[in-house]
Amino acid sequence: xxxxxxxxxxxxxxxxxxxxxxxxxxxxxxxxxxxxxxxxxxxxxxxxxxxxxxxxxxxxxxxxxxxxxxxxxxxxxxxxxxxxxxxxxxxxxxxxxxxxxxxxxxxxxxxxxxxxxxxxxxxxxxxxxxxxxxxxxxxxxxxxxxxxxxxxxxxxxxxxxxxxxxxxxxxxxxxxxxxxxxxxxxxxxxxxxxxxx
Amino acid sequence: xxxxxxxxxxxxxxxxxxxxxxxxxxxxxxxxxxxxxxxxxxxxxxxxxxxxxxxxxxxxxxxxxxxxxxxxxxxxxxxxxxxxxxxxxxxxxxxxxxxxxxxxxxxxxxxxxxxxxxxxxxxxxxxxxxxxxxxxxxxxxxxxxxxxxxxxxxxxxxxxxxxxxxxxxxxxxxxxxxxxxxxxxxxxxxxxxxxxxxxxxxxxxxxxxxxxxxxxxxxxxxxxxxxxxxxxxxxxxxxxxxxxxxxxxxxxxxxxxxxxxxxxxxxxxxxxxxxxxxxxxxxxxxxxxxx
Numbered sequence: 001x002x003x004x005x006x007x008x009x010x011x012x013x014x015x016x017x018x019x020x021x022x023x024x025x026x027x028x029x030x031x032x033x034x035x036x037x038x039x040x041x042x043x044x045x046x047x048x049x050x051x052x053x054x055x056x057x058x059x060x061x062x063x064x065x066x067x068x069x070x071x072x073x074x075x076x077x078x079x080x081x082x083x084x085x086x087x088x089x090x091x092x093x094x095x096x097x098x099x100x101x102x103x104x105x106x107x108x109x110x111x112x113x114x115x116x117x118x119x120x121x122x123x124x125x126x127x128x129x130x131x132x133x134x135x136x137x138x139x140x141x142x143x144x145x146x147x148x149x150x151x152x153x154x155x156x157x158x159x160x161x162x163x164x165x166x167x168x169x170x171x172x173x174x175x176x177x178x179x180x181x182x183x184x185x186x187x188x189x190x191x192x193x194x195x196x197x
Numbered sequence: 198x199x200x201x202x203x204x205x206x207x208x209x210x211x212x213x214x215x216x217x218x219x220x221x222x223x224x225x226x227x228x229x230x231x232x233x234x235x236x237x238x239x240x241x242x243x244x245x246x247x248x249x250x251x252x253x254x255x256x257x258x259x260x261x262x263x264x265x266x267x268x269x270x271x272x273x274x275x276x277x278x279x280x281x282x283x284x285x286x287x288x289x290x291x292x293x294x295x296x297x298x299x300x301x302x303x304x305x306x307x308x309x310x311x312x313x314x315x316x317x318x319x320x321x322x323x324x325x326x327x328x329x330x331x332x333x334x335x336x337x338x339x340x341x342x343x344x345x346x347x348x349x350x351x352x353x354x355x356x357x358x359x360x361x362x363x364x365x366x367x368x369x370x371x372x373x374x375x376x377x378x379x380x381x382x383x384x385x386x387x388x389x390x391x392x393x394x395x396x397x398x399x400x401x402x403x404x405x406x407x408x409x410x411x412x413x414x415x416x417x418x419x420x421x422x423x424x425x426x427x428x429x430x431x432x433x434x435x436x437x438x439x440x441x442x443x444x445x446x447x448x449x450x451x452x453x454x455x456x457x458x459x460x461x462x463x464x465x466x467x468x469x470x471x472x473x474x475x476x477x478x479x480x481x482x483x484x485x486x487x488x
Contacts, residue, residue, distance in 0.1 A: 026249070026291040045388040049400045077400060079391035080242040081350035086362055095355075102246040116396040124243035128255070132237040134206040140395060158433055165471040167211045175237050180305065184258060188301030189250025 014064030022061055027096025034058045040084035040094050050074035054084050054094055061101065070105045076117035107192060116147040129182060132175030137168050198325055200316070201263045201270045202230035205277040205425075206238050211433075212274070212425025214468025218453035219273055219318060221462050225334060226326050230271060233262055239280040242391065250297035256284035257298030261309040269314040271321060275351040275424035281315040282356040317352060318453065319367040319423060320359035328374045336461040338376025342483045344455065345382040345417035346372060347408065349389055349427040362386070368452055372421060375459035380415045384408055389430040398437065405430050406438040409445045418479045420449045432473050448476035458485060 022028040034055075041053035051073045052060060061069045075098055084094040102121070105111045111118040120143045127142075128134055137159070162168040175181055185191075208216040223230050236259055244252040260281070263270040272278040287294040288311070302308055322331065346368040353362045360367045365386065369379045389408060394401030408431060412420050422428045431449040439445045450469065457467040464486065469476050480486045 026287060026294055045404060046393070046400055049397075077393070077397065079350075079388050079393055080245075081388035081391070082354035083350070083388070086354050099245045099249070103249060106247055117392070118246070120392060120396055121243040121246040124241070125247040128238045128240065128244065129251075134238045134241070136206065136210045143396070157436075161433060161473045162211060165473060167213060167471055169210055173206065173209055175235050177235075181237065181258075184301045184305045185251045185254055187304035188254030188257070188297045189248055192248065 009065070015066040016064050018064045018066045018069075019062045022097060022100055025100045027093040028100055030090060030092045031058065031062055031097060033090045034062065034092055035090060037089060039087050039089060040092075043083035043087040044078075045081060045083065046077045046079060050077055054098075057101075058092070058094065058097070061097065067110070069101055070108065070110050071112065073112055073115065075102050075105060076111065076115055114147065116143055119143055119147055129185060130178070131172055132178055132181050133173045135169075135172035137162075137170065138172055198228045199268045200228060200230050200321070201233050201266045201268045203233050203236055203239075203259060203263070203270055203272045203277060203281075205236075205272065205274040207274050207276075207425035207429075211429050214454065214471045215273060215425055215428070215451045217466070217468035218451055218457045218462075221466060222453050222457045222460065223318075223321075225457075225460055225462070226322075226330060228321065228326060231266065231268070233259065233266060233270070236262060239274075239277040241276040241280065249294075252280075253284050253287065253294050253297045254301040256280050257288075257302060257309060258305075258307065260285070260313050261302055261307040263313045264309055265307075269316045269321075271316050271318060273318050273423070274426075275349055276426065278315065278317050279351040279356070285311075285313075285315065286356055317357065317359065317423075319352070319371070320357075322371055322456075323367050324359065328370060331371065331456070332374050334460045335375050337459055337485065339372075339455060339459050339485060340376050340483070341378065342376075342455075342479075342485065343378045343380050343416055343418045344372050345380050345412040345415060345420045346385055346452075347382065347412075347420050347422045347427060347431075347449075348385050349422065349424040350386060352423060353386055368421065368423065371452060371456065375456055377455065377459075380412075380417045382412060382415060382417070384411045389424075389427040391426060391430075394430045394434045398434075401430065402434055402437050402441060405434045406442040406445075409435065409438060409447050410443065412447060413445065417447070418483065419455075419476065420447060421452045421455055422449060423452050435474050446474060448472050448474050448479055450476055 038055045041047045041055040047053045123142045240252045240255040372379050390401035390404035454467045
């Protein structure tokens, strides 16, 4: 039998502070002016794979559907192509709002489990913090080992192709003063406990 | 003409043939590129998803280094170009973002006064070097080569000022001046899937397929790009798109490789042998193979 779930919320079920919080983060200030025209969803190259399209996510966020917005798959399907941002007739920086939600989902650990995109973001973050640069091969290997070993095996054909064409250096590239680099980053923005953890 | 050059991580790895072709082409055109000393990763799209303040600081450090070195900063990778221009804009617009960068720089004895001009190679080629100067260097016009110009997203969106966001034409002009046949390619600014090809192949590879299919349908022999991720996705995931959708055998090269070829630089020196889909059959067919 299909499970019965509550699909509509009472006013008391939503988070009334959510919109103001988003609008207080750089890039989020125009969320309230969305006219729900759907231009963002039409411009988005991956909206056809999303659980909530960009238009729906803007509405959910504005109305305080915090858990739905933060837990949505769509955040991790966004490729940051900025088509929505450029096309929005109300100049809403949709891509930036999605980044704001991604950061909160990662810091609260509420992103969909087993989904490789947030894992990639966290490993990327840790690698650059440690070495100052990103080594594509190490990053990709880590993410695949962590999320799905079978995909890692399927990718090995790709790895072989890259090795053959000399496009996969095995030695990670690094900057010179890595400890100083970490101090620099932490002075700019104190290290959060959850981030990268 | 002297520039600071910010290669970014990809041009030292999977996108190395972009650097291999960019450097000799710029040199031949009289533009000196001096690699930014001790540059760090730009943070791409992933860093913004974890820590916004540190994402700005990553870019701030590179800008400070570039200001110290002098000259406009040339960033060939689309993600690097975007994070640089975006952070500059955000530093102007939001005091908190400016504060993040300044706190980091002050603590490290660095400073940034906001004087660095970030440039994409397309911008430098068109506006500083100029089509006429490039035409003069052509020794082997790419006659008969049908090229689909593929710009991708992050070069023109959302902050580039040197070309149109809807219908960019700088690459079209450069290809024409070296004698290529530019095919009309309406998907020129559509997304290649970014990192979704690896993380969510069912989505990423479908985007790759769409781009390849349209280029083929328009009669292109080859796709030219100026982004290392676009090149990587269309080239390295082409076999997966072939298996799932329809057979495809479309070489995907950097614009700078084609410019270099027309300027008489060798296939090997330009890194044209690094394609996973080999480019040699197409070049042979158009009689463009030379030493």
